[in-house]
Structure formats: structure tokens, C-alpha cells
Amino acid sequence: MRTTVLKYNVIIKKEGKYFVADVPTLGISDFGKSVEEAKKNVEKAIQTHIEGLIKTKTEVPAPDSSEFYVSQSEVSISSSANLKLAF
Numbered sequence: 001m002r003t004t005v006l007k008y009n010v011i012i013k014k015e016g017k018y019f020v021a022d023v024p025t026l027g028i029s030d031f032g033k034s035v036e037e038a039k040k041n042v043e044k045a046i047q048t049h050i051e052g053l054i055k056t057k058t059e060v061p062a063p064d065s066s067e068f069y070v071s072q073s074e075v076s077i078s079s080s081a082n083l084k085l086a087f
Contacts, residue, residue, distance in 0.1 A: 008046060009064040012038050025061050026050075 012021045012035055021042035022029040030045045032038035053060050077083055 006046075006050065006060070006063045007066070008061075009068050010039065010042055011070060025064055 008023050008025050010021050010023055012019050014020075015031075018031045018033060019035050019038040020029055020031045021038040023042060023046060026046065026049055028042075028045050028049050030038065030041040032041050050060055052058075
């Protein structure tokens with residue numbers, strides 16, 4: 001039996017007391033109490049999603065390239081700008 005390995009980018013961020021793992025290419029997500037649990041859960045969700053696409057003869061999105069970067073940028077805003085943040 002031949003096996004194909006598909007790699008999709010996963011973005012994990014803390015939301016409240018959980019970690020949410022999002023797979024933008026597939027439009028799915030899952031969560032866990034730790035980063036490791038969220039990653040494990042989202043891998044199961046990816047597997048289930050791909051198997052569902054195959055069963056329904058729906059095209060499976062191409063894997064993501066390995067050239068993917070996530071970063072945060074920091075900017076300084078003058079305190080006189082009357083800044084209101086939405087939380």
C-alpha cells in the first residue's frame with residue numbers, strides 16, 4: 001500500500017485557557033489544554049477532513065510549501081493618540 005504524506009501549516013495561539021490550532025489552507029481548527037494536545041487534536045481533524053474529501057470525491061487542497069513564516073511586529077503609538085483597544 002502506497003502512502004502519501006501531506007503537510008499543512010498549523011497556527012496555534014492561546015485563547016483563554018485553551019490553545020487553538022488553526023489550519024488556514026483547509027479551513028479547519030481544533031483545540032487543547034496545551035500546545036501539544038492542540039497539535040495532536042488538529043492532526044486528527046486534518047486526517048478526518050482529508051478522508052472525508054476523498055470519500056466525497058472532492059479535490060484535496062495542495063499541501064503548504066515549507067517556506068512559511070509567522071512573526072509578530074511591535075509598533076509604538078503615542079499615548080496622546082487616544083488609543084482604544086477592543087478586547
